[in-house]
Amino acid sequence: MYEEVIKRFGAIYEDPIVEIKNLKQESYVQQYQEAFESLLNRVELNEAYAVSLFIGGLKKEVSMPIRMFKLTTLSDVYAMAKMQEATNVVLKPRYNSPLLTTLKFTPNSVNKPVIAPIKPNTMNGNNQVMARNGGNRPFKLTQKELEEKRAKNQCFCCDQRFFPGYKCSGQLHSLEVVSESYDELGMEGDNETFEDCFEEVITADSDPQISLNALSGLNSFQTMRVKGMFGRHTLHILVDCGSTYNFLDLKTTKSLDCKFESTTPLQVFVANGKNMMSCYQCKNF
Known part of the structure; x- marks a missing residue:
């Protein structure tokens, strides 16, 4: 009876050498x-x-980290393993998150920097200005009428004097500049729509451009990030050769208590095909 109990509940079928070797x-x-x-x-x-x-x-x-120490006693191995485990817990969030936010690399992106496309001046002698008011039928201005209104500093859609922030009585929310060359080909031009900002588009002699890298704050081989001081404040400045003008974030301007004033709205082309409006200027910055 005793032998049967030993066979039933004993450890005669166990091999501790194999178990300790396979233990993980x-x-x-x-x-x-x-x-x-x-x-x-x-x-x-x-x-x-x-x-x-x-x-x-x-x-x-x-x-792997504790193998380099070539420990010879179990007590040292136990202590080192626990220390390495605690270190991994602390460093795990760093391993799971990228160190820097970078642009996704593509094989063709090395020689193709992200630069704003250069668009032709939309206020030349062969252009027409077309305004839309909701569902009303668009109306067109001849080049002569356009030049007269510009000389008198009048709104393109009414006879009132235009100034920054002016709201047209017709509740106009957008202006579209369409080239005649597009009409001849039966194609639509790129429509530039600016809501709740201004009704008349005044373009500079050369269209301002801003690189997409400078707008998003990303680094590329054509950008350089430096630190500057304004009073006691530290600023991060992104020098980008793809931009033709200098731009300052409006929120940063207010936090630095800089003096800025309203100016003629300036249309700025961005490399992603969209455009932005600059309605203020900060002198002597």
Whole structure:
């Protein structure tokens, strides 16, 4: 009867050597250490071999750093493994997040910098200005009428004097400049729409351009990020050779308590095909 009980509940079918060799860390080092010591007490191994078995069963992120120390005692290996595990917990958020936000690389992007496309001046002698008011039918101005209104500083859609921030009585919210060359080809030109900003578009002699890198704050091989001082404030300045004008964020201007004034709205072309409006200027900055 005694022999039958031993056969039924004994450990004659277990091989602790095989178990300790196949033992792997699945959770924390402390739990792995307890399971390893439980099997180690049932076998006779020299300490050097036991150290190798313990390190071999650790997770790769724990075992690889401590191998370089060439530890010879189990107590040192236990302590070093727990320290490495704690270090990995602290550094894990850094490994999971990118260090720098960069543009997605494509093979053809090396020789193609992101620069604003150069568009022709929309106020030349062969252009017409067309205004739309909701669902009303568009009306057109001849070049002569356009020049007369510009000389008198009048709104293109009425006879009132134009000034920055002026609201047309017809509640106009957009102006579109269409080239005659597009009409001859039966094509629509690029329509530039600016809502709740101004009704008359005044273009400069050369259309201002701003690089998409400068707008988004990303670095490229044509940009250089430097630090500057304005009084006691530190500013991050992005020098971009793809931009033709200098631009300052309006929120930054207010936080620095800079003096800025309203000016003739300036249309700025951005490299992504869109455009922005600059309605203020900051002198002597």
